[in-house]
Amino acid sequence: MPTIRPFRSKTARVATASERTLPSYTAGQVEMPLRIIGSQEAMEHETYWSEHSHPTHELLWREAGVGTVTIDQRTWTITPPLGMWIPAGVRHSGWTPAGVVVYAAQFSLDNPLVSDRPTAIAITPLLRLLLDRLQHTDPGTSSYSLTEAMILDVMTPADNELLLHMPSNPLIAPIANAIIEGPADASSLQDWARKLGISGRTITRAFEAETGLGFGRWATTARVQHAVSMISLGGEVDEAAAGVGYRSVSAFTTAFKRITGTTPGQFRPSAN
Structure with missing residues (x-):
């Protein structure tokens, strides 16, 4: 797929x-x-x-x-x-x-x-x-x-939502764009700090100021949002996990539940 x-x-x-x-x-x-x-x-x-x-x-x-x-x-x-x-x-x-x-x-x-x-x-x-x-x-x-x-x-608002705020700050926009274009890239905060020649604390503050989320939470949300698209269009959960950089389905499921409040299987077409 x-x-x-x-x-x-x-x-x-x-x-x-x-x-x-x-x-x-x-x-x-x-x-x-x-x-x-x-x-x-x-x-x-x-x-x-x-x-x-x-x-x-x-x-x-x-x-x-x-x-x-x-x-x-x-x-x-x-x-x-x-x-x-x-x-x-x-x-x-x-x-x-x-x-x-x-x-x-x-x-x-x-x-x-x-x-x-x-x-x-x-x-x-x-x-x-x-x-x-x-x-x-x-x-x-x-x-x-x-x-x-x-x-x-x-009709009532959902308890969770799949919402991602894309930052426009030129300091962190390259990071956000790279994660969106390559969600399987598991570069850490420290990796990005080294690549850009700035401190991890500076990156975190910039993400929090513009999106309300720290780098880690923002990156996980972006990857989960991408995984939901794969699963909802018929992809397998393990395929989605690998596609967004997780080595194990259990770690992926834990992160997924933290963002969406439910399991990846709930987004499969046959589950609805």
């Missing part, structure tokens, strides 16, 4: 990739005829969405596979257990690999706010069932209205 690179730069994109440009709206600029409108699309090609914004709140999720949403320097990974809530008017870009079905729901502004900021959403079996039911129910019926109300009642 080829390595999945959701953070790949434009220059590294494959020839079959597609880029879409969508308009940017302010919150409420367009009125919705319903409280919630769902949609789905099977992606024939790897697809990138340039930065845009919606007049409505948006929920993105997957039945299988992955995707990413980027807002400023922050990138969230969407997986079957984790959807993404994007408030109206928030500018964002996205990525999805080929072969994945993209599910989305637009929420009118008169709905209760799940969150006033971008937030990972727990896609529970019940929420998944209700979202599917909405897509197969005639709008305007009492059943549709009841399903809308139930969705709003059960």
Whole structure:
């Protein structure tokens, strides 16, 4: 299985990739005829969405596979257990690999706010069932209205999220880019300090100041995020572990649980 690179730069994109440009709206600029409108699309090609914004709140999720949403320097990974809530008017870009079905729901502004900021959403079996039911129910019926109300009642922020803040500080940006492009490189803090001719303490302070995480936690988060993409697209756990630089599955699982709160197996398509 080829390595999945959701953070790949434009220059590294494959020839079959597609880029879409969508308009940017302010919150409420367009009125919705319903409280919630769902949609789905099977992606024939790897697809990138340039930065845009919606007049409505948006929920993105997957039945299988992955995707990413980027807002400023922050990138969230969407997986079957984790959807993404994007408030109206928030500018964002996205990525999805080929072969994945993209599910989305637009929420009118008169709905209760799940969150006033971008937030990972727990896609529970019940929420998944209700979202599917909405897509197969005639709008305007009492059943549709009841399903809308139930969705709003059960949709809650996730306990954990796969979020990575990419630093722009020129001192540490080369480190972050190297880890994203080569997650199997297990260079330590001391290794990077020697390569760059600065102290490990300086590197740690720079990461903490810009991302809120020390170097070790940031690097582990980046590697786990990459591993989740591999697993969610059908890769084996041991393959993902090796692909992000872990020599044993047990060490990988420990690090994985520390970041996500659950085991790698929960992100396999068959587990959802």
